[in-house]
Amino acid sequence: xxxxxxxxWNGRIGTVTIGAxxxxxxxxxxxxxxxxxxxxxxxGPGATQQRxxxxxxICDDPGIWSPIVNTFMGDTVNDTAGWAGTMESEYHPDxxxxxxxxxxxxxxxxxxxxxxxxxGVLKSTGLPLIxxxxxxPSIDSEVYQxxxxxxxxxxxxxxxxxxxxxxxxxxxxMAYNHCIIAQSPIDINLAKQLNILLKEIGVPYDxxxxxxxxxxxxYGFEYSYSVMERIRYAALKGDQDLAMxxxxxxxxxxxxxxxxxxxxxxxxxxxxxxxxxxAFSAVIxxxxxxxxxxxxxxxLLKSAIDSIWPHSAxxxx
Amino acid sequence: xxxxxxxxxxxxxxxxxxxxxxxxxQKAGLHMNVVCGAQGKCGxxxxxxxxxxxxxxREKYGTFFSAEDLDSGACLACQAYVTDxxxxxxxxxxxxxxxxxxxxxxxxxxxxNPAVWKYYLELAPPTLDDPSPDLSRLLFGIEKYGGPKExxxxxxxxxxxxxxxxxxxxGWKITATxxxxxxxxxxxxxxxxxxxxxxxxxxxDLGTTTVVVYLRSLVNGEVLGVAxxxxxxxxxGEDILSRVNYARKGGLQKLQKLAVDSINTAITSAAxxxxxxxxxxxxxxVAGNTIMTHILxxxxxxxxxxEPYVPVVRRYLTSAARRVGLEVQEDxxxxxxxxVSDYIGGDIVADILASGMAESEDVSLLIDIGTNFEVVLGxxxxxxxxxxxxxPALEGGEVRFGMRANPGAIEQISLDLVSLTPAYRTINHTxxxxxxxxxxIDLLAELLRACIIDRTGRINxxxxxxxxxxxxxxxxxxxxxxxxxxxxxxxxxxxxxIKNLIMSKASVLAACSTLMNQAGISRDEISHIYFSxxxxxxxxxxxxxxxxxxxxxxxxxxxxIGNGAIEGANIALLNRKKRKELDEIAKRIAYIExxxxxxxxxxxxxxxxxxxxxxxxxxMVEEMLNECRIRRG
Numbered sequence: 001x002x003x004x005x006x007x008x009w010n011g012r013i014g015t016v017t018i019g020a021x022x023x024x025x026x027x028x029x030x031x032x033x034x035x036x037x038x039x040x041x042x043x044g045p046g047a048t049q050q051r052x053x054x055x056x057x058i059c060d061d062p063g064i065w066s067p068i069v070n071t072f073m074g075d076t077v078n079d080t081a082g083w084a085g086t087m088e089s090e091y092h093p094d095x096x097x098x099x100x101x102x103x104x105x106x107x108x109x110x111x112x113x114x115x116x117x118x119x120g121v122l123k124s125t126g127l128p129l130i131x132x133x134x135x136x137p138s139i140d141s142e143v144y145q146x147x148x149x150x151x152x153x154x155x156x157x158x159x160x161x162x163x164x165x166x167x168x169x170x171x172x173x174m175a176y177n178h179c180i181i182a183q184s185p186i187d188i189n190l191a192k193q194l195n196i197l198l199k200e201i202g203v204p205y206d207x208x209x210x211x212x213x214x215x216x217x218x219y220g221f222e223y224s225y226s227v228m229e230r231i232r233y234a235a236l237k238g239d240q241d242l243a244m245x246x247x248x249x250x251x252x253x254x255x256x257x258x259x260x261x262x263x264x265x266x267x268x269x270x271x272x273x274x275x276x277x278x279a280f281s282a283v284i285x286x287x288x289x290x291x292x293x294x295x296x297x298x299x300l301l302k303s304a305i306d307s308i309w310p311h312s313a314x315x316x317x
Numbered sequence: 318x319x320x321x322x323x324x325x326x327x328x329x330x331x332x333x334x335x336x337x338x339x340x341x342x343q344k345a346g347l348h349m350n351v352v353c354g355a356q357g358k359c360g361x362x363x364x365x366x367x368x369x370x371x372x373x374x375r376e377k378y379g380t381f382f383s384a385e386d387l388d389s390g391a392c393l394a395c396q397a398y399v400t401d402x403x404x405x406x407x408x409x410x411x412x413x414x415x416x417x418x419x420x421x422x423x424x425x426x427x428x429x430n431p432a433v434w435k436y437y438l439e440l441a442p443p444t445l446d447d448p449s450p451d452l453s454r455l456l457f458g459i460e461k462y463g464g465p466k467e468x469x470x471x472x473x474x475x476x477x478x479x480x481x482x483x484x485x486x487x488g489w490k491i492t493a494t495x496x497x498x499x500x501x502x503x504x505x506x507x508x509x510x511x512x513x514x515x516x517x518x519x520x521x522d523l524g525t526t527t528v529v530v531y532l533r534s535l536v537n538g539e540v541l542g543v544a545x546x547x548x549x550x551x552x553x554g555e556d557i558l559s560r561v562n563y564a565r566k567g568g569l570q571k572l573q574k575l576a577v578d579s580i581n582t583a584i585t586s587a588a589x590x591x592x593x594x595x596x597x598x599x600x601x602x603v604a605g606n607t608i609m610t611h612i613l614x615x616x617x618x619x620x621x622x623x624e625p626y627v628p629v630v631r632r633y634l635t636s637a638a639r640r641v642g643l644e645v646q647e648d649x650x651x652x653x654x655x656x657v658s659d660y661i662g663g664d665i666v667a668d669i670l671a672s673g674m675a676e677s678e679d680v681s682l683l684i685d686i687g688t689n690f691e692v693v694l695g696x697x698x699x700x701x702x703x704x705x706x707x708x709p710a711l712e713g714g715e716v717r718f719g720m721r722a723n724p725g726a727i728e729q730i731s732l733d734l735v736s737l738t739p740a741y742r743t744i745n746h747t748x749x750x751x752x753x754x755x756x757x758i759d760l761l762a763e764l765l766r767a768c769i770i771d772r773t774g775r776i777n778x779x780x781x782x783x784x785x786x787x788x789x790x791x792x793x794x795x796x797x798x799x800x801x802x803x804x805x806x807x808x809x810x811x812x813x814x815i816k817n818l819i820m821s822k823a824s825v826l827a828a829c830s831t832l833m834n835q836a837g838i839s840r841d842e843i844s845h846i847y848f849s850x851x852x853x854x855x856x857x858x859x860x861x862x863x864x865x866x867x868x869x870x871x872x873x874x875x876x877x878i879g880n881g882a883i884e885g886a887n888i889a890l891l892n893r894k895k896r897k898e899l900d901e902i903a904k905r906i907a908y909i910e911x912x913x914x915x916x917x918x919x920x921x922x923x924x925x926x927x928x929x930x931x932x933x934x935x936x937m938v939e940e941m942l943n944e945c946r947i948r949r950g
Binding site: 163164167187189190192193196197200201241 | 771772773775777779919922923925926930946
């Protein structure tokens with residue numbers, strides 16, 4: 001079901017390919033080409049609309065992760081590769097997003113552990129991957145180099161570049177032919193500026209996804225929604241510097257008061273529901289990839305997305 | 318009561334116990350840098366207590382100093398309290414230096430038509446047949462010599478009292494001085510003999526930071542003397558808001574006195590240069606921002622800085638100079654320029670007058686940059702204006718080695734694009750002490766050109782070069798090695814300095830864009846950009862465009878009108894007809910409140926990029942950046 005409107009736009013969202021199957025030099029069971037939209041999400045001629053993708057988030061150090069997810073998953077969280085496999089086989093997301101939370105620890109030195117973790121996950125799941133590296137400029141360079149190298153040929157999506165630190169991640173993406181998440185703090189102009197910065201050091205626009213930063217529903221989400229909408233309007237009006245696919249993740253959804261204070265037997269349902277509503281709203285605002293942490297949010301999202309996008313465009317099997 | 322001895326001059330002063338070292342210094346006539354208005358925030362008033370005890374919260378305010386400095390008595394003068402006899406060393410940097418103030422002769426052209434003039438009268442003495450009173454004799458004499466009708470001239474009591482003696486002592490040969498006042502004329506002086514050639518007027522630019530005075534003959538308009546000095550109010554806070562706050566705390570009278578002192582000092586030196594007597598100065602014309610003119614007239618400025626931001630007066634003001642405290646002829650008049658709003662003051666109206674934009678069909682953009690900036694866009698039919706805070710970065714504040722345009726300041730700089738070696742010029746050609754605003758604009762443009770910074774101003778620390786390094790808190794670029802400087806330290810610019818500069822320039826550019834959007838004017842339609850103020854005179858126009866301080870227009874459309882405030886004041890002094898236009902100009906200008914303008918924030922964020930997020934608005938810069946990138950590979 002899509003609303004029919006007259007196509008009043010003259011711009012088009014650029015395409016980006018994530019994942020590389022065997023035919024394209026990788027080992028993924030499938031790859032996605034996103035973008036190409038010529039209208040708002042869920043509006044306009046359905047054929048041009050891409051079905052949004054669901055990314056299941058996991059991490060390599062559950063010490064810095066939502067206790068709700070840890071409890072729900074049990075021991076699985078201590079085996080990163082196994083966790084990735086379980087997500088794929090039991091909850092059927094479209095993408096796995098691996099957070100290297102271990103690098104967030106003070107004085108992180110275990111650079112040799114990164115390739116191990118990454119190849120483990122690549123072996124246990126055939127889905128395309130998003131890899132989230134460090135957020136400390138002093139180790140970024142080495143971390144992203146290792147991430148990029150270990151996933152070489154798989155065309156992963158590397159996260160996350162910001163205006164203050166984008167050179168290391170861009171260097172890794174260019175050296176190993178990966179894509180980049182470019183995150184800016186809920187502002188259309190800052191989003192545009194970051195894309196320009198990346199372009200100016202040589203990252204082509206078909207390798208960039210915009211993350212406009214998403215606040216949890218009820219906790220600032222409306223700002224994110226509005227910025228996503230404005231970014232999409234600008235792109236459809238022809239602004240090439242903003243004509244990229246958007247990715248949205250609202251990890252704060254699992255930390256908000258309503259989830260924290262839910263009755264014990266309601267915790268999982270509340271957490272998953274909150275993630276679902278936040279993510280689905282982001283889909284309506286134009287996000288092509290939405291990321292969730294609670295596994296139960298995935299089936300909720302799938303059925304909601306199915307109701308609007310019955311076909312599975314974007315998937316190149 | 319404790320005695321404070323200030324070194325190196327050994328100036329002594331008795332201080333109230335519990336007063337700050339800063340207050341003691343002010344009492345001793347030493348004017349120190351107080352950028353933050355004595356709040357302990359700027360660290361510019363550093364002093365060293367060499368002996369004696371004092372109170373200073375090292376925890377709270379010690380961050381400006383190293384432990385070594387603190388142990389040798391370093392403290393902030395504004396936060397250190399005198400408890401006992403002390404001796405205090407004031408480093409040169411903490412004292413307000415003589416500043417480069419714009420006082421070049423002006424190439425102004427206006428009709429000579431002053432508002433005050435003299436008549437030399439040879440009158441017949443009274444007789445039994447002609448017993449008309451002295452005053453009537455005088456006034457009819459003026460009428461007979463071509464002056465206004467007797468009934469149109471008002472004569473103050475003080476002048477009447479002088480008349481009988483002056484007339485008789487001079488053998489009925491006297492000089493009468495008449496001035497134009499609302500609704501008629503006023504006789505302001507009678508003198509013995511012929512003093513026709515001794516009539517002078519003064520044009521004043523009363524700035525927040527500096528005072529400039531032009532002394533002119535009102536016989537022929539010739540400039541006889543020019544003088545300038547700091548606004549003495551600086552010791553009560555550097556920026557305009559801190560002055561208003563000072564006034565609110567009961568300091569209005571003190572500020573008023575300091576303003577008048579500043580003008581009097583400048584008038585005295587101009588009069589000395591000209592070799593004339595201040596008693597022969599018959600008129601003073603003052604252009605200043607709204608808050609300065611309110612303070613000068615001792616009108617409470619407090620309501621201008623709180624919602625809904627209303628000044629007490631907007632129209633032009635006239636009064637007797639003596640009532641304000643100016644040391645000129647006792648019945649001399651004072652004329653104060655009208656204002657548009659609390660933020661667009663008489664100085665800007667003077668700028669507009671000086672630029673001539675109010676008479677032209679072409680659209681002009683007038684920019685006056687200081688700590689606060691004002692922008693006016695328009696032509697003879699319409700005008701929009703706005704004002705905002707640019708922050709002190711463009712004047713050297715909030716920049717680690719930033720300084721005012723004092724001797725030793727780097728005022729021009731260029732980088733060798735291959736070796737990255739800077740070439741710079743300092744004011745007075747001394748070894749560098751820091752960088753002033755024009756130097757900072759050059760530096761920012763050069764760093765961008767050399768690809769050392771990206772368009773957000775972040776330093777590319779991946780470039781292996783000895784001048785690019787991590788400082789204590791931020792990456793930095795070394796401009797001068799310590800052996801080449803006058804301060805024994807490397808002079809650097811940090812990433813944080815650059816961030817502050819970009820925020821400053823972004824607010825100016827965003828203000829220009831907001832006015833252009835309001836008026837529906839594109840950059841191609843702007844025929845002239847006028848820079849007013851000292852700042853505009855020294856900056857490199859091309860670099861100002863490269864960093865996106867102003868919209869990109871062809872270089873030949875940009876000109877500086879120098880100190881437009883003093884120029885406008887001079888025009889109004891010499892040509893009374895122009896004074897009438899001032900109120901009309903002031904009324905015609907629509908004031909746009911940027912805070913209430915939703916698009917301003919958007920424009921601001923777009924402008925926090927070098928030169929702007931949308932490069933198509935800066936085609937020349939785009940071309941330059943492409944060349945730079947190709948060169949750097």
